Amino acid sequence: MLGRIEIPESFPVVGDISGGRVVLTGAGRGLGELLAHAFSRAGAKVALVARTQRDISSVAAELPGPTLLFCGDVTVAEFNEAVADATASEWGGIDVWxxxxxxxxxxxxxxxxxxxxxxxxxxxxxTGAFLGARAAARVMGDGGRLIFTGSVLGERPGKGLAAYSASKAGLVGMTKALALDLAPSGITVNVVAPGWFDSPLAEGWKSNHRLSESIREHTALKRWGQPADLVGAYLFLASDAAAFLTGAVVNVDGGYLLV
Ligand SMILES: NC(=O)c1ccc[n+]([C@@H]2O[C@H](COP(=O)([O-])OP(=O)(O)OC[C@H]3O[C@@H](n4cnc5c(N)ncnc54)[C@H](OP(=O)(O)O)[C@@H]3O)[C@@H](O)[C@H]2O)c1
Incomplete structure (x- = not known):
């Protein structure tokens, strides 16, 4: 007779990030602004990063929890290192980047x-994502979460999007390599690959009726992603419930890659 699995006293709460110290790049608008709200409302402290001071200031003004603001360019290694040092010194460490x-x-x-x-x-x-990961890994020490925003276009490229698709496909390879590199430090590394969501970046597609409809038709669930559809994957990956998940790509795409 086979033994029974040992049932734990309790289970990690999916998406529980209360008290977590989170660095979020691209936080000034679009999906980053959405994630800032989701993490802040879930009880995390959020360090907001983007190049436009006005944007991150107005996002911060609407968040319920503590914030730090870093205005700068993620392609600059020194900027990422400075964000890591300042956040760790202000909040005593970083749990999620x-x-x-x-x-x-x-x-x-x-x-x-x-x-x-x-x-x-x-x-x-x-490169900006790599530099962020590098700075994060230095200050996280023992344990942490790295989450990259990829795209379904990294897995199924579109015409005229060679650079974008290559950058997002590159994130997937980088994630798997970093997951191996950082596993001994207890740092998990994953990609969330959104499908098509309303945001300033996707405005050109959304406002073009033909393109917008073809995206909808091409999505198994037959609609564009809505804000509430996206945040759960990030909160899950950031929480203790995802402690054994690393090197993965989580497609939040309404089945776009299936059709
Ligand atoms: N929207 C979608 O449907 C969709 C789908 C799949 C994947 N994605 C991905 O999701 C992420 C966010 O996209 P989004 O749609 O929210 O775009 P967005 O609305 O254009 O926002 C991009 C954010 O990134 C910041 N940013 C850009 N370049 C930067 C740099 N060099 N240094 C620091 N911050 C920089 C921007 O602020 P500043 O310009 O002020 O720096 C802004 O806050 C991107 O990685 C995108 O590829 C989006």
Whole structure:
């Protein structure tokens, strides 16, 4: 007869991040602003990072919990290190670092993509995330959570999106490698890959009726993502309930990759 599984006294509460110290890049608008609200309302302290001071100040003004504000560019290694040091010194450490800052400035074929545009997308979306992860890992010490915002376009590229798709596919490879590197330190590393959500970044697609409809048609659940659809994956990955989950890609896409 097989033995019975040992039932624990209690289970970690999914998404419980109360008291957690969270660094969130790209927090000035769009999905980052949404995540800032979700984490703050869940009881976390949130350090908000973006280049536009006005944006992060107005996000901070609406959050119920403690915040720190860091105005700067995630592509600059020293800036990431300074965010890590200042947050750790103010709050005594960092539990979660969410690399969410991203750009998608071009929709063009290779001949119409200037090399500097290619480099900028890779620099912000991929190198910026690596530099954040590097700074986070240094101060997290023993245990922590790294979460990257990827995209379904990293797994199924779109026409005219070579740079963006490459940057998001790169995040997946980087996540798996970092998950191995940082496992001995108890740091988990995962990607959340959103499908299509209303945000300033997706405005060009949403406002184009033909494109917007084709995205809807291409999504198994037949709709665009709504704000409330996204935050659960991040809260789950940040919480103790996800302690054994690392190197994974969580697609929050309404089944976009299935159709
Ligand atoms: N919206 C969607 O449907 C969707 C779908 C899949 C994936 N995503 C991904 O989700 C993430 C957020 O996208 P979003 O739609 O919320 O975009 P968004 O509305 O344009 O917001 C992007 C945020 O990132 C910040 N940012 C950009 N470059 C930065 C840099 N170099 N250094 C620091 N901060 C920087 C921006 O602020 P500043 O410009 O002031 O710096 C802004 O706060 C991105 O990684 C994007 O690729 C979005």
């Amino acid at each position: 969410i690399c969410n800052a991203g750009i998608s400035p071009i929709v063009a074929g290779p001949l119409d993509t200037p090399p500097e545009d290619w480099r900028e997308v890779i620099d912000v979306n991929l």
